[in-house]
Amino acid sequence: MTVLILTSEEDVTADMVVVHLNASGVPVVRLDPADLTGGVALSGEYVHGAFRGHLWASGRLVGMEGLRSVWVRRPGVPASRVPEPSDWLSEESSQALYGMLRGTDARWMNHPDASHRARHKPWQLRLAQRCGLPVPATLITTFPQAAREFAARFPDLVVKPVSGAHPQEPPRAVPTSRVAPDTDFTAVAFGPTLLQRRVAKRADVRLTAVGERLLAARKVTPPDADPDEVDVRFASAATPWTPVEVPPRVAEGVRDYLRQAELAYGAFDFAEDADGTWWFLECNQSGQFGFVEVETGQPIARTIAEWLAGQEPEAGTACGGGTSGALYR
Known part of the structure; x- marks a missing residue:
């Protein structure tokens, strides 16, 4: 085969x-x-x-x-x-x-239909809520007044694209940016805008899910980090990614998310606040994992190979895995 x-x-x-x-x-x-x-x-x-x-x-x-x-x-x-x-x-x-x-x-990682649906960030946010994953207060709107009222309720905001990378060739990553306090939001009328409450994070978390197996890595935010550098992909801090245990409630929510989304693979991004809460930001159904494996030594590539080969991975939840029971046809 x-x-x-x-x-x-x-x-x-x-x-x-x-x-x-x-x-x-x-x-x-x-x-x-x-x-x-x-x-x-x-x-x-x-x-x-x-x-x-x-x-x-x-x-x-x-x-x-x-x-x-x-x-x-x-x-x-x-x-x-x-x-x-x-x-x-x-x-x-x-x-x-x-x-x-x-x-x-054949079984899929991931099925094209499920993958296409999973790309939609508004859909991701609602599914994450239903699966019990904490989601920062978010507004997607073309109404300037709605944006102003949202900013009044949540004064510290970030803005990010609804769709992800800009569709140029090659694709250009659009960073998440902090919203200035004096923003009047008039330009919101010209296109859907995603505003989200900024999580004062003490760390970023990348959780790579392969079937039922979860491998998470954490990147600490230095105390003197620039608060305007909200996107870990563009931050200047050189702190490394290190393996981290997945809290049981997060593990349960992520597995529920995968089942409902009919995904065999997902790269989840979380922001960890001072209380240790992991706030769901997004799930990339085809996200990169190489940089995490190189820094942490986590066997992500091997785990994917085992899933593709139909082999049952070892049980576990955190820096290790779990047993995949779904075929994701």
Whole structure:
């Protein structure tokens, strides 16, 4: 049985997982849908009530009925590297590839439908609330007056994009920024704006969830840190990421979140306040984990490889794991 990885050629994070799969003797096929219809080819036959599908990439032919799992890591837009790309060809290629793969018995990390839904930050916030994860007071609005009233109730705010990275090529990360006290919010009328109460954090937490297994890391905020540096991705502090135990209530909420979202993988970001409360900020369904593994030594890549291979990980919850019972088809 083969593991199929859909991602770009330059994905070093995926390389880390492939190393473990190769070491375990698990067959792996890796391709980027962007290479359809050049370096990647496909075929599917629906005859006599049965389906037979094949993929060809890097000189290898693999039958879709022999796929153990599909890891949708960071694939390119289907058929975007052809000499004359078009939206029509990309849509046709996407329908063909993902439509065929949906018809297999492989399990997904993560299923395209669940992954698409999970990208929506407003949906994430509501799901986190329902799962018992603390969420900072948040407003998404195009009404300037609503923003002013929200700021009056919560004077210390940050602003962040609703959708994430700016859709330029290559994508540009848009940092979370602190809102100035004298902001009048008139510009809110020109586009949806996400305002959120700033958590006076003593640490950032990245919790990587693979099936039922949770691996968390903590990055302490120095006492003399600039309070305007609210986005850990752009902060100047050089404190390291270190492994941390996951509080039981957080572990329960995260697992509930994954079940309801139908995700096999999620990179959760939390802000830890002075009382030790972990405030949910977001869950990236395809978030990076390499930087955490390098700094902490946590076996994230190995855990993902085990899940893709169908192996049961060791039990545990914190710097360790848990047993994945769901297939996330």
